[in-house]
Amino acid sequence: MFDTILRELQTNFITQVAFVISLAVLGIGITYAALKPRMFLLMVKNLRRNLVRTTLTFLATAVLVFMIVMIWTVINFIEDTTRDKAADFKVIITERWTIPSQMPPSYANIFSPVAINPDGTYRTNPDGSLQKNPSFILDPENNPDAKGIDIGSKDFMLWCFYGGSTEKGKFSRESIVFFFAMIPDQIKGMMAELDTLPDELIDKMKKTPDGCLLGKEKLESLNLKVGDSFRVYSLNYKDVDLSFTVVGKLPEGRYNTSAIMNYSYFNNALDQYYQTNKRYHPMHDKRINLIWLRVRDKDTFAKVGQILENHPQVKTPTVKVESESSGIGAFLDAYKDILNGVKYLLVPAVLISMALVIANAISISVRERRTEMAVLKVLGYRPGQIMNLVLGESLLVGAVSGFLASLAAIVIFNVFLGGIQFQIAFFPAFTVPPTALFWGIAMGSATAFLGSIVPSLTARSVKVSEVFSKVA
Amino acid sequence: MLFYILIPLFVALALLVVVSIGTAFTAVAFSFMPFHKVPLRYNLRNLQVRWKTTLVTALAFTLVTALLVIMLAFVRGMDRVTQSSAIPGNVIVLADGATDETFSNIANPSVQLFPDDVQKSIQKITRTQGGKKVREFLLSREVYVLVSHIVKQHDDGGRKRRFIQMRGISDPEISSQVHEVSLASGSWWSASGVRSVPDPAGSSDAKIEVLEVVLGDGIARILASDLGKKELAPGDIVQIGPNTCVVAGVMNPKGSYGSEVWGRDTQIQQIFNRGNRFSSFVLRTADDETGAEVAAKLKKLASEKYNASTETEYYKRLEGSSSVFRVAIWFLGAVMAVGGVLGVTNTMFAAISQRAKDIGVLRLLGYTRFQILCSFLMESILIALIGGILGCAVGYLFNGMTATSIASGGQGGGKSVVLQLVVDLAVMGPALLLALVMGAVGGFIPSINAMRLRPLESLR
Numbered sequence: 001m002f003d004t005i006l007r008e009l010q011t012n013f014i015t016q017v018a019f020v021i022s023l024a025v026l027g028i029g030i031t032y033a034a035l036k037p038r039m040f041l042l043m044v045k046n047l048r049r050n051l052v053r054t055t056l057t058f059l060a061t062a063v064l065v066f067m068i069v070m071i072w073t074v075i076n077f078i079e080d081t082t083r084d085k086a087a088d089f090k091v092i093i094t095e096r097w098t099i100p101s102q103m104p105p106s107y108a109n110i111f112s113p114v115a116i117n118p119d120g121t122y123r124t125n126p127d128g129s130l131q132k133n134p135s136f137i138l139d140p141e142n143n144p145d146a147k148g149i150d151i152g153s154k155d156f157m158l159w160c161f162y163g164g165s166t167e168k169g170k171f172s173r174e175s176i177v178f179f180f181a182m183i184p185d186q187i188k189g190m191m192a193e194l195d196t197l198p199d200e201l202i203d204k205m206k207k208t209p210d211g212c213l214l215g216k217e218k219l220e221s222l223n224l225k226v227g228d229s230f231r232v233y234s235l236n237y238k239d240v241d242l243s244f245t246v247v248g249k250l251p252e253g254r255y256n257t258s259a260i261m262n263y264s265y266f267n268n269a270l271d272q273y274y275q276t277n278k279r280y281h282p283m284h285d286k287r288i289n290l291i292w293l294r295v296r297d298k299d300t301f302a303k304v305g306q307i308l309e310n311h312p313q314v315k316t317p318t319v320k321v322e323s324e325s326s327g328i329g330a331f332l333d334a335y336k337d338i339l340n341g342v343k344y345l346l347v348p349a350v351l352i353s354m355a356l357v358i359a360n361a362i363s364i365s366v367r368e369r370r371t372e373m374a375v376l377k378v379l380g381y382r383p384g385q386i387m388n389l390v391l392g393e394s395l396l397v398g399a400v401s402g403f404l405a406s407l408a409a410i411v412i413f414n415v416f417l418g419g420i421q422f423q424i425a426f427f428p429a430f431t432v433p434p435t436a437l438f439w440g441i442a443m444g445s446a447t448a449f450l451g452s453i454v455p456s457l458t459a460r461s462v463k464v465s466e467v468f469s470k471v472a
Numbered sequence: 473m474l475f476y477i478l479i480p481l482f483v484a485l486a487l488l489v490v491v492s493i494g495t496a497f498t499a500v501a502f503s504f505m506p507f508h509k510v511p512l513r514y515n516l517r518n519l520q521v522r523w524k525t526t527l528v529t530a531l532a533f534t535l536v537t538a539l540l541v542i543m544l545a546f547v548r549g550m551d552r553v554t555q556s557s558a559i560p561g562n563v564i565v566l567a568d569g570a571t572d573e574t575f576s577n578i579a580n581p582s583v584q585l586f587p588d589d590v591q592k593s594i595q596k597i598t599r600t601q602g603g604k605k606v607r608e609f610l611l612s613r614e615v616y617v618l619v620s621h622i623v624k625q626h627d628d629g630g631r632k633r634r635f636i637q638m639r640g641i642s643d644p645e646i647s648s649q650v651h652e653v654s655l656a657s658g659s660w661w662s663a664s665g666v667r668s669v670p671d672p673a674g675s676s677d678a679k680i681e682v683l684e685v686v687l688g689d690g691i692a693r694i695l696a697s698d699l700g701k702k703e704l705a706p707g708d709i710v711q712i713g714p715n716t717c718v719v720a721g722v723m724n725p726k727g728s729y730g731s732e733v734w735g736r737d738t739q740i741q742q743i744f745n746r747g748n749r750f751s752s753f754v755l756r757t758a759d760d761e762t763g764a765e766v767a768a769k770l771k772k773l774a775s776e777k778y779n780a781s782t783e784t785e786y787y788k789r790l791e792g793s794s795s796v797f798r799v800a801i802w803f804l805g806a807v808m809a810v811g812g813v814l815g816v817t818n819t820m821f822a823a824i825s826q827r828a829k830d831i832g833v834l835r836l837l838g839y840t841r842f843q844i845l846c847s848f849l850m851e852s853i854l855i856a857l858i859g860g861i862l863g864c865a866v867g868y869l870f871n872g873m874t875a876t877s878i879a880s881g882g883q884g885g886g887k888s889v890v891l892q893l894v895v896d897l898a899v900m901g902p903a904l905l906l907a908l909v910m911g912a913v914g915g916f917i918p919s920i921n922a923m924r925l926r927p928l929e930s931l932r
Contacts, residue, residue: 053818053822056814056815056817056818057814059810060810060811063807063810063811064807064808066807067804067807067808067811071804094620096620097713097714097744098617098618098620098713099574099618099619099620164569171571233569235569235570236569236575238567282577317745320620326633329633330620330635333633333634333635333876334878335878336876337875337876338546338797338875341542341875345539345542346539349535349539350535350539350808350811353532353535353536353815356528356529356531356815357811357815357818359528360525360528360529360815360818361815363524363525363528364525364819368822368825368826422796423796
């Protein structure tokens with residue numbers, strides 16, 4: 001968790017601003033409470049006096065902060081995913097001009113640093129180590145331009161998409177399943193958030209040709225558990241229907257609706273089709289959908305792109321090389337207007353709404369307490385102190401409600417609901433990050449401050465003579 | 473555990489909302505009856521005197537209503553696009569198992585192999601070919617490709633890309649009749665589908681062969697803005713994916729086809745390595761009932777298995793994403809409404825505590841508790857009405873704005889659509905209603921408090 005917080009603080013501007021505001025509010029608050037405990041207690045007592053108003057303001061702020069945390073979780077995740085990373089720079093190789101990307105199996109042999117057997121498994125040396133691929137296009141021995149690129153066996157992954165239904169001829173949410181056909185050794189290390197997958201599960205996948213890993217929601221929708229077998233009638237590989245055995249469950253989160261199968265099993269099925277029908281399946285030379293490589297940095301990525309996009313061996317079809325963030329960004333381009341609308345219209349409007357609610361409540365409070373403020377002035381309190389009193393009350397309500405609302409969002413969504421269940425493109429659910437606590441405090445405090453500036457200035461300028469002449 | 477805590481809370485909230493709305497209806501009805509009641513002038517005057525508080529509270533309603541109007545207008549725009557794409561009587565035929573044209577791959581359909589009753593159900597047009605009148609089936613063969621299009625080259629080597637939908641069709645005249653598409657400007661492409669034009673990058677004498685395309689109105693606007701132009705006209709040269717293209721024509725607005733680029737099927741099959749395969753074919757029957765029968769028969773053909781449905785059903789499935797957005801919008805609207813409700817409750821509590829003497833006087837004048845309740849509830853609803861109307865007005869400013877989205881059935885695939893936000897009564901009505909409900913719910917408990925004030929105590 002601390003690693004996540006640290007990474008967010010290093011890369012995310014909004015989180016940085018929220019962190020600074022939260023620290024400032026907490027620091028000022030704690031310092032004020034320590035140096036002027038009586039004033040702080042007076043603030044708390046004032047809030048307690050009209051509990052109904054304080055509760056209503058608190059609840060209104062909390063509800064709106066909760067909503068913004070929900071929305072910002074989605075926006076933040078998408079922005080983070082489409083932002084180029086400084087480290088763990090992943091590159092996607094796909095067919096250059098069309099979707100879906102469909103590349104021939106020979107490309108696996110060109111782009112893999114490890115030699116691949118015809119059946120789709122990694123080739124090993126007698127001592128068990130993985131064998132180097134002599135045809136690897138980015139090996140400096142084959143291509144001097146590739147000097148310094150350094151792609152190892154753990155820096156490569158290929159994806160083939162195999163989809164179908166567990167009910168023949170019927171395609172519904174409950175029966176559809178889409179598999180990533182992958183080489184098991186590639187799962188850990190290249191798939192985000194799958195580093196915690198036990199090695200035993202990977203070994204099980206290697207030893208069980210028809211083995212598959214399913215996400216939690218996919219298991220539930222197909223009514224399966226680990227150890228069960230099922231059959232899939234293919235959607236995109238017509239007449240290549242396959243049976244599977246569930247060997248394990250994928251971690252909860254972004255893979256809830258995903259499924260992974262063995263690339264070798266998939267390859268063998270297409271070979272079997274050829275042997276049975278005496279002709280290649282129409283998708284035989286279109287089976288590879290994505291190839292991933294991990295490179296050191298952006299400069300290496302640019303170098304890889306230059307080599308691959310112009311290479312004579314990569315002509316049918318030509319490929320494009322893009323960063324993971326850019327590739328995902330292209331898919332999300334269709335949602336750009338929605339996301340911009342949410343970011344630049346909805347969120348600011350809700351923040352203004354929060355400020356208005358607080359401004360209203362504090363204005364009413366100041367209006368009702370004019371006599372009290374006049375008395376405080378008579379007792380020797382300076383205008384600045386009275387202004388701080390009003391600001392402090394507002395900040396206290398704002399900061400506490402913001403913090404509690406974001407905490408509630410983290411608990412409700414992450415613990416009880418498995419994330420915010422809202423499908424955008426291929427992201428099925430979104431986890432509220434721990435840094436949402438900073439967002440909550442910052443939002444609550446900032447809107448409270450903005451909403452109470454005018455009322456606090458009004459309180460500061462209460463004229464004693466005017467108030468008491470009215471009273472008289 | 474959370475479920476058992478939240479259920480009673482939701483039930484209590486639901487009861488509060490129902491009772492508040494019921495009481496509000498009564499209060500509004502009451503205000504129009506010729507009974508002895510607290511004059512509405514009293515409430516209006518109070519709103520005027522405390523105009524700052526009224527304005528701030530109403531602004532909160534304005535924001536909620538405006539946001540809801542804009543979001544609902546977006547979804548309405550999406551629905552309009554998908555609904556106007558569907559022609560009653562059209563049957564769209566994909567490969568067996570495919571639910572989307574992106575993943576569909578079929579051979580050139582031979583209508584003569586269809587059963588006789590299916591052939592009879594397909595409408596025909598009469599054309600003159602070689603001086604003879606020929607009757608031809610209204611059947612449009614189409615190859616659909618999603619092209620990865622580079623928008624601009626960034627300095628750091630990264631490229632911005634978007635997906636453009638290209639549709640190759642064999643006979644523009646037939647396809648335009650099947651899809652009821654017409655041209656706003658220009659013409660359809662030549663028989664070959666390519667044209668010789670001066671090389672934009674070469675000398676004035678050099679010529680290149682470019683693909684002739686017809687653009688949907690929406691994609692024409694987007695491609696024009698990429699080039700810094702207001703609109704694209706016939707004759708303009710534009711790069712789409714790997715192809716240099718010349719704009720032969722631009723379509724009139726027509727549903728999801730407004731987001732597409734059309735060209736000669738053979739050219740598109742060749743460029744994108746599709747062989748002689750198609751993605752779909754669409755045929756025209758008399759009506760949806762006939763279309764459904766034809767679709768059912770096509771699904772059972774022995775020669776080739778198809779997945780066929782009427783266009784009405786097909787585009788209805790694409791409204792799946794609209795439904796998801798609609799649920800999300802109302803959820804967000806409800807959450808924002810809670811904030812607004814709490815805000816107006818605060819205002820009304822303060823108003824009532826400041827006007828306790830007024831209430832005492834009203835009671836002494838003979839007004840009943842119920843009349844007091846209705847009066848203050850009306851005041852809350854009036855604030856909501858002012859804010860709601862302003863919100864609708866602000867939301868209306870977004871009417872006609874262009875946006876992009878994806879229409880999808882949620883099972884993979886989907887169509888990128890260019891839509892226009894539609895702000896009409898169907899959008900403003902529910903938003904205004906929500907504002908009024910917020911006013912009713914927010915003002916209910918303070919009004920109950922006002923109703924319970926004892927005259928003598930309030931005057932003390």
